[in-house]
Amino acid sequence: NNVNLPPSPWRLPVIGNLHQLSLNTHRSLRSLSLRYGPLMLLHFGRTPVLIVSSADAAHDVLKTHDLICANRPKTKVIDQILRGGKDVAFAPYGEYWRQMKSICIQNLLSNKMVRSYEKIREDEIKLMIKKLEKASSSSSLSPVNISQLFMTLTNDIICRAALGRKYSSKEDGIDVENIVRAFSALTGEFPIGEYIPSLSWIDRFRGIDHKMEEVDKRFDDFLERVVKEHEDADKETTSDLVDKLLTIQSDKTGQFKLEKDALKLIIWDMFLAGTATTLSFLEWTMTELMRHPKAMNKLQEEVRSTSPQDLFVTEKEAEKMNYLQAVIKEALRLRPPAPLLVPRVFSEDVKLKGYNIPAGTQVIVNAWAIQRDTTTWGMDAEEFRPERHLDSDLDFQGLDFKFIPFGSGKRICPGIGFTSALIGVTLANVVKRFNFRMHVEPQRVQHDLTEATGLVIFRKFPLMAIPSSA
């Protein structure tokens, strides 16, 4: 029944509203929602998709109706790479998902586990600082690819915490960073066949199907090797995530059976959900700081005055730096790494603000638009201004719906602690030791802030800067 559906823009036969979306979906969706309202119904092909664009509407969906909106839609990428949602992030809501999420939390993401990786973080940040020192002492003053440094940092930390050691292309002939990039690019390719099955040939023609198979195969080969290495290793000496997963798998007495595919998909999720988002956060935060020298100076003053010269800023110190914490919040507000969160789907019919939404409707929450809404954030909502957080208790734990970079409710990101521990101490140590001059290649001046496409938004072109020792 089509009675009292939310407002919809005019749509074309077959493709629905797809022609109204640009590559930067969060931006086109906001423009449409400004005309059609905070609850707007679009059609991707024949699939109905509810677009949620205000804090108030997000509260209704993610809190009031969290339970019937806790499923994820099924897609081709999920079917192929994630074996129909046998991972955590795309598992259907239910007992399997609950068990899988709790395994990740207990064995990698809990506060206790996160604290145990402090030394790993410190080691890797120090290595990154060494690279910056080398660049800053060279007489050539050549720009450094900051995005690449952050990619290596996050990737190496996840590798060491989850897999027990670093995997790099040089020694292992395997380039994990590249797989992460390739998969992220894939989430930005709009698979038309997903929504319009009769047009699936276009995906084959564009090579999406082939790229998907390739990413799948490369990552699977990598994981196969990691698992084998752990199976062969001396059990007494190691206890990383993979070891723990193998123990759970071999436990025949427990009620939950962890299949081999599921074990690999947990690792896959930790990699993709963890590396891409954290990298995106770091590169955009540094971008904003370099574009806002006043904020950068204030941050440097805070860090340099509270942490003794030449010493590594500890995590405890970083947690207490008010301006640093405000910078982190402001970057998560203005440039949420996953601007449309992760899509959900209604498992039952539901009534929202008087509108009828049928079961099976997909739900996209435009956190990016909500976090730039002038009615809740004020007229300067588009500006990067960390000061707005200084006298406020507002947090990103998913309780206040005007600020939801990690989502909310049952499906909230379980990696908030893991990420928070890393980003503060990374930023503090980097800005403490170096001043940065942004370097934009002349042919890219117009595009310096261009966003790549994908579920997680990277910079389209890497952030380049010339560091000098402070």
Ligand code: HEM
């Ligand atoms: C700045 C960093 C990060 C951001 C912005 C972020 C954001 C998100 C968002 C928006 C969601 C969807 C929430 C929802 O549907 O309501 C999510 C889910 C998830 N995130 Fe994160 N995340 C980050 C870091 C991490 C890290 C470090 C890990 C693990 C190592 C991780 C693992 C996951 C997993 C497994 C899910 C799926 C949860 C579920 O479906 O129940 N994330 N994240």
